[in-house]
Amino acid sequence: MLREAALSLAERRGLELVLISPNADPPVAKVMDYGRFRYEQQKREKEAKKKQKVIQVKEIRLSTFIDSHDLMVKAGAAMRFLGAGDKLKVSLRFKGRERGRTERGFEVVNRFAELIKDYGLPEKAPSFEGRSLTMVVAPVPQKKEKAAKPEIEPALSAEVEAEIKAIEAAALEPEEAAAEKDVTEKDAPKEPPKKKKAKGPSEEMDL
Numbered sequence: 448m449l450r451e452a453a454l455s456l457a458e459r460r461g462l463e464l465v466l467i468s469p470n471a472d473p474p475v476a477k478v479m480d481y482g483r484f485r486y487e488q489q490k491r492e493k494e495a496k497k498k499q500k501v502i503q504v505k506e507i508r509l510s511t512f513i514d515s516h517d518l519m520v521k522a523g524a525a526m527r528f529l530g531a532g533d534k535l536k537v538s539l540r541f542k543g544r545e546r547g548r549t550e551r552g553f554e555v556v557n558r559f560a561e562l563i564k565d566y567g568l569p570e571k572a573p574s575f576e577g578r579s580l581t582m583v584v585a586p587v588p589q590k591k592e593k594a595a596k597p598e599i600e601p602a603l604s605a606e607v608e609a610e611i612k613a614i615e616a617a618a619l620e621p622e623e624a625a626a627e628k629d630v631t632e633k634d635a636p637k638e639p640p641k642k643k644k645a646k647g648p649s650e651e652m653d654l
Contacts, residue, residue, distance in 0.1 A: 453478070502534055504583075509539040509559060511552050518555070522562040525584070529566040535584040538576075552580045560584070 448456075457464040457478045465484070468475040505528040507521050525535055537559060539552045556573045560582065571583035 502532065504534045504536055506536045506538060507559075509537065509555055511539065511541060511545045511548060511555065513555060518559060519562070522559060525559075525563050526566045529563065529584065529586040532586055534570070534586065535563075535567060537573075537582045537584060539580040541578050541580070546578070549580070556580055556582055 453464050453476060460478060462478050463481040464476050465479055465481055466474060466476050505525075507525050507528075509518070509521065513521075525537075528535055537556060539556055541549065541552060545552070553573060560569055563584065565587070567584040567586050569582055570585040571581075573580055573582040575581075
């Protein structure tokens with residue numbers, strides 16, 4: 448279709464003529480509502496960004512002669528970062544005469560890696576970057592625990608079952624008492640009717 452004819456068609460429909468593939472031979476264009484097209488495209492891009500996990504790199508700084516308590520505190524912070532899915536950069540800077548005790552720095556970094564091994568594993572082994580000893584730790588993927596399926600009829604505890612039986616027994620007591628009364632009245636022997644005494648002559652004098 449000629450360009451003028453395509454523009455005329457789009458104008459008659461109240462739409463826009465959008466060039467899709469300008470380098471094709473011949474070029475490809477499409478008649479569409481460009482405003483709606485842009486809106487749906489931006490919406491798809493936002494949804495794609497939401498699904499993307501942005502991994503940040505957090506940094507923990509250690510020292511050559513760090514105290515055990517301070518090392519535990521920094522390990523706790525590192526576990527929170529790794530648990531959130533972020534990477535961790537561990538750096539230890541040698542100051543002054545500490546440059547002659549590099550083996551001590553390796554010991555501290557390896558001990559730190561041992562403390563956080565359940566949450567992250569070294570992605571990059573400890574190595575020197577200038578005057579600092581650095582190590583990169585990647586988070587360990589957390590396994591999702593499957594939720595236990597609820598039972599259709601959960602088992603009742605012994606106490607609950609005893610209470611239910613007591614309630615049922617209390618509800619049946621009036622009915623059982625009435626039934627026992629009926630049975631007792633039916634089974635009891637009937638007394639023979641008493642014979643009326645014949646009136647004597649003394650009893651008929653006052654007539």
